[in-house]
Amino acid sequence: MTISAELQAAARRLADEVRDLRFSEPIAFVYHPLDYAWAPHAAYIAAYGRTRKDVVFLGMNPGPFGMTQTGVPFGEVKAVRDFLKIEAPVARPDREHPARPVQGFACTRAEVSGSRLWGAVAQRWATAERFFNRHYVANYCPLTFIAAGGANFTPDKLPAAERAPLEAACDRHLLRLVELLEPKWVIGIGGFAEKRAQKVVGGRVQVGRVLHPSPRSPMSNQGWAEAAAADLTALGVCPLSDLAQGTGPDAQGAKAGRGAGRAAHAG
Known part of the structure; x- marks a missing residue:
């Protein structure tokens, strides 16, 4: 099997392992993008998971307007369609919060995290192909957790008894990802993924x-x-120094409040 086929098989196994896990309040809805958005996820792997990588960037779990909609890590719709050149049918979760519908590529809400990440990649590497020649982006956990009131709930806040089987499955998948891609570095996007x-x-x-x-x-x-x-x-990994020469809010004031920013959002 090719690397991309092995990665797709690993993603399928992860989806199977987490599908029947159950979670208690305040979580009221659990979305499984690897099931209902498998087509674009498989397309992402097929396009960009064909070769070994030097660096894997690892996120936490799908954002409500990113991978939850498109099946692609940090998958803000415009970035996935216009920069990654991926668009494929997306179904619906079995149960949806009325305030958090899955609209797939028809979703008009922007995922800020995805816009920032893929926007920075586009600035630095110009094309997705150049970036993915040495790099890959994945999420640790494939599930979206939504509280009864519609708020996003992150896996680091799960009770230990519910977190343990989820982490066991996600750990196995991460290990397999590293075995297949053989990166020199895994870079956590936030503290949870790093840990x-x-x-x-x-x-x-x-x-x-x-x-x-x-x-x-x-x-x-x-x-x-x-x-x-x-x-x-600072790590000595694929520096993005030329991004700092740009304009706009993502090119200003990076040093001010650095410690406060890390404390405010660990994952």
């Missing part, structure tokens, strides 16, 4: 972290691209 990577593959690869591009982080709102560039430069 899981360190625990699971820290003995195999070097592990680091960049600031998460979430709008909940004051640091990210002041200049995520420059902050991420500084993080990577």
